[in-house]
Amino acid sequence: MSELVRGLxxxxxxxxxxxxxxxxxxxxxxxxxxxxxxxxxxxxxxVVTIAGVIQTIPGLALLALMVAIVAGTGxxxxxxAPFGFPPAVIALTLYAILPILRNAITGLRGVDPAVVEAARxxxxxxxxxxRIVQLPLAAPVIAAGIRTATVWTVGAATLATPVGxxxxxxxxxxxxxxxxxxxxxxxxIAAAGLAVMLDLILGAIEHRLAARKxxxxxxxxxxxxxxxxxxxxxxxxxxxxxxxxxxxxVEQSAVxxxxxxxxxFTEQYVLVEVLKQRLAKVGVGVEVAExxxxxxxxxxxxxxxxxxxxxxxxxxxxxxMKRSAATPRWxxxxxxxxxxxxxxxxxxxxxxxxxxxxxIAVKRSLxxxxxxxxxxxxxxxxxxxxxxxxxxxxxxxxxxxIRRAYGLAFARTATFDPALLYDAAARGEVDVISAFSSDGxxxxxxxxxxxxxxxxxxxxxxxxxxxxxxxxxxxxxCALAPLRGKITVELMRRANLMVDRETDKQTPAAAAAWxxxxxxxxxxx
Amino acid sequence: xxxxxGVGKRYQPDTWAVHDVSFEIAAGELVAxxxxxxxxKTTLLKMVNRLVExxxxxxxxxxxxxxxxxxxxxRRTIGYVIQQVGLLxxxxxxxxxxxxxxxxxxxxxxxxxxxxxxxxxxxxxEMSQRYPDQLSGGQRQRIGVARAxxxxxxxxxxxxxxxxxxxxxxxALQTALKKIHEELALTTVIxxxxxxxxxxxxxxIAIVFRGALKQFGTPxxxxxxxxxxxxxxxxxxxxxxxxxxxxxxx
Numbered sequence: 116m117s118e119l120v121r122g123l124x125x126x127x128x129x130x131x132x133x134x135x136x137x138x139x140x141x142x143x144x145x146x147x148x149x150x151x152x153x154x155x156x157x158x159x160x161x162v163v164t165i166a167g168v169i170q171t172i173p174g175l176a177l178l179a180l181m182v183a184i185v186a187g188t189g190x191x192x193x194x195x196a197p198f199g200f201p202p203a204v205i206a207l208t209l210y211a212i213l214p215i216l217r218n219a220i221t222g223l224r225g226v227d228p229a230v231v232e233a234a235r236x237x238x239x240x241x242x243x244x245x246r247i248v249q250l251p252l253a254a255p256v257i258a259a260g261i262r263t264a265t266v267w268t269v270g271a272a273t274l275a276t277p278v279g280x281x282x283x284x285x286x287x288x289x290x291x292x293x294x295x296x297x298x299x300x301x302x303x304i305a306a307a308g309l310a311v312m313l314d315l316i317l318g319a320i321e322h323r324l325a326a327r328k329x330x331x332x333x334x335x336x337x338x339x340x341x342x343x344x345x346x347x348x349x350x351x352x353x354x355x356x357x358x359x360x361x362x363x364x365v366e367q368s369a370v371x372x373x374x375x376x377x378x379x380f381t382e383q384y385v386l387v388e389v390l391k392q393r394l395a396k397v398g399v400g401v402e403v404a405e406x407x408x409x410x411x412x413x414x415x416x417x418x419x420x421x422x423x424x425x426x427x428x429x430x431x432x433x434x435x436m437k438r439s440a441a442t443p444r445w446x447x448x449x450x451x452x453x454x455x456x457x458x459x460x461x462x463x464x465x466x467x468x469x470x471x472x473x474x475i476a477v478k479r480s481l482x483x484x485x486x487x488x489x490x491x492x493x494x495x496x497x498x499x500x501x502x503x504x505x506x507x508x509x510x511x512x513x514x515x516x517i518r519r520a521y522g523l524a525f526a527r528t529a530t531f532d533p534a535l536l537y538d539a540a541a542r543g544e545v546d547v548i549s550a551f552s553s554d555g556x557x558x559x560x561x562x563x564x565x566x567x568x569x570x571x572x573x574x575x576x577x578x579x580x581x582x583x584x585x586x587x588x589x590x591x592x593c594a595l596a597p598l599r600g601k602i603t604v605e606l607m608r609r610a611n612l613m614v615d616r617e618t619d620k621q622t623p624a625a626a627a628a629w630x631x632x633x634x635x636x637x638x639x640x
Numbered sequence: 641x642x643x644x645x646g647v648g649k650r651y652q653p654d655t656w657a658v659h660d661v662s663f664e665i666a667a668g669e670l671v672a673x674x675x676x677x678x679x680x681k682t683t684l685l686k687m688v689n690r691l692v693e694x695x696x697x698x699x700x701x702x703x704x705x706x707x708x709x710x711x712x713x714x715r716r717t718i719g720y721v722i723q724q725v726g727l728l729x730x731x732x733x734x735x736x737x738x739x740x741x742x743x744x745x746x747x748x749x750x751x752x753x754x755x756x757x758x759x760x761x762x763x764x765x766e767m768s769q770r771y772p773d774q775l776s777g778g779q780r781q782r783i784g785v786a787r788a789x790x791x792x793x794x795x796x797x798x799x800x801x802x803x804x805x806x807x808x809x810x811x812a813l814q815t816a817l818k819k820i821h822e823e824l825a826l827t828t829v830i831x832x833x834x835x836x837x838x839x840x841x842x843x844x845i846a847i848v849f850r851g852a853l854k855q856f857g858t859p860x861x862x863x864x865x866x867x868x869x870x871x872x873x874x875x876x877x878x879x880x881x882x883x884x885x886x887x888x889x890x
Binding site: 227237251327 | 689691712713714715716720722724725727728729730739740743771787788
């Protein structure tokens with residue numbers, strides 16, 4: 116628990132910074148726009164409609180879209196990173212525009228026309244009219260819009276984790292994936308607390324503006340909160356993480372620090388800890404961007420935003436290389452490695468020794484009742500069954516591939532978070548699920564995986580990928596190369612279950628330490 | 641001196657809100673523009689300080705076409721008072737009256753002396769720290785007049801200034817206005833639909849009907865020699881009212 120509290124300040128600081136910059140940008144965009152369109156209804160309608168349409172895009176989708184847009188336009192022509200802060204702040208800015216814009220227009224239109232006429236009649240220029248009359252009189256309504264936008268943005272910013280931006284979402288995503296409820300709740304409470312605090316302060320500003328009282332006190336409180344949040348928070352609580360446990364003597368490394376990536380499921384949280392603990396041994400500092408979307412992680416590596424992460428041969432084979440299944444395991448691995456080296460200058464350290472393949476799993480009791488052994492056995496009865504999959508499953512090539520290969524057509528399909536998918540099968544909410552073969556919860560939930568005699572699902576060797584920057588670094592190689600072939604699927608399953616289970620739950624770091632102990636790596640490189 | 645020369649205003653393609661109006665207001669005169677609502681009398685007034693631009697014709701102030709003066713500059717030299725007053729609700733009375741001098745860049749001392757002088761003139765000294773919503777309707781309109789005169793304007797335009805007030809307050813304000821007009825030797829144009837107000841207050845009255853000027857003359861000229869059936873009907877009504885009142889008190 117105390118570790119959770121200690122980890123919170125940097126997340127909170129980064130979250131606050133993200134929200135603040137997005138809001139400032141949104142105000143800077145919305146206010147001139149509102150002033151421009153307030154007395155031009157023909158212009159106001161399309162502008163407000165566009166802002167409204169942006170608002171209806173789900174937050175996660177908007178963030179993902181920004182990654183694609185920033186990447187596709189060469190960082191908007193400014194060389195911005197399509198990863199982490201830039202796409203996150205752009206998406207949140209777009210998100211915050213509508214409430215500010217709409218309230219500013221309403222506020223400006225609500226100014227008594229007699230006051231405007233008198234002000235014009237006494238010889239005010241348009242600028243003076245705006246500054247002396249319209250803006251001060253519309254201020255309470257404008258402030259209310261900024262307040263609404265702030266509360267929305269604090270909430271929406273938690274979704275910035277999967278695009279690689281550190282924020283309170285890191286606790287929420289990691290907590291959900293590893294079923295660490297106290298971590299999840301810590302993230303939620305911190306985000307809610309931040310939202311409530313900002314809401315109270317902005318509410319005070321709004322009410323004082325409406326009552327024409329001075330607003331210095333709440334503005335002072337806001338400034339204090341911001342300074343505390345951004346300047347002071349990052350300095351407390353962390354520190355301990357960076358301390359190296361250096362024991363091995365190694366030659367001077369060219370690379371002092373490595374940025375690791377991890378996708379959004381337990382195994383990835385454990386493996387990133389494995390890499391981190393190995394790198395710490397040779398005195399290489401580590402930064403982690405976790406809970407990345409699958410495609411985001413690969414793009415981040417390809418563009419040098421992260422230096423290393425673990426991916427799976429079949430995933431790259433299907434989603435990046437657009438190849439089809441039914442290819443032997445060794446051939447997929449070698450072709451993927453050649454393609455990575457040739458097209459991206461990315462180095463693979465080879466298979467870790469296990470596969471985390473997509474597998475089709477059913478409850479043991481159901482399998483016995485329906486005499487299911489292979490995926491093909493599902494075909495005659497699939498019209499009466501329901502299939503559950505993770506977020507990606509139903510849009511992935513593997514799904515199309517097994518449907519085609521075995522002639523499956525399910526009565527119903529449903530998407531679940533991977534953390535809830537196994538439960539859904541165990542409880543009978545769905546009959547068949549897409550599972551990960553190295554997941555300890557298959558056995559723990561008394562599920563069995565069906566055989567794939569037609570090899571419709573490709574092999575998925577877990578492999579460490581290195582970006583060009585660290586590909587030839589002797590220390591990185593010394594730390595990570597020995598992992599090759601040393602992690603069996605049984606070890607990985609047990610390590611995953613240590614984190615996922617409800618009783619005697621371990622942290623990913625503890626599971627990684629256990630895994631490294633069991634893997635019996637050679638001393639030295 | 642304000643001259644209207646063939647002035648017309650068309651808002652929609654086929655309807656003239658003001659049609660071919662020509663008359664001349666002499667310096668120091670108090671002129672009422674009298675008409676029903678929708679007659680075009682407010683449009684006529686707003687063309688003087690260019691809140692409305694004429695479609696046709698010219699308006700001269702002191703012999704110079706208003707079109708040749710920047711509208712912002714023009715408005716700062718012409719006092720303007722409207723029925724709803726339009727005081728800035730977030731500023732004190734003092735700051736409201738000081739607004740035009742401030743826009744003109746007067747220094748602090750000169751401005752505050754002027755504000756005091758004007759508040760005394762309209763009979764509301766020591767109100768300078770209050771806010772508009774702490775004043776009665778009549779007091780607000782007095783401040784409206786003070787504000788219009790703040791920059792020592794020699795011309796004052798008033799658009800139905802006493803329309804929303806009770807009769808006692810209205811008469812008190814009319815008297816005050818007449819006094820200020822004479823003391824400061826202003827040229828004053830007051831738009832009204834109140835026949836009695838026009839007859840008792842104005843040196844001359846311009847009667848406007850459906851956008852056209854029907855007659856321009858002193859109250860007694862209009863009463864004795866109405867030039868038009870509409871003016872005749874209007875004057876008949878005024879005479880009838882006066883006779884009825886006289887017979888009641890007899």
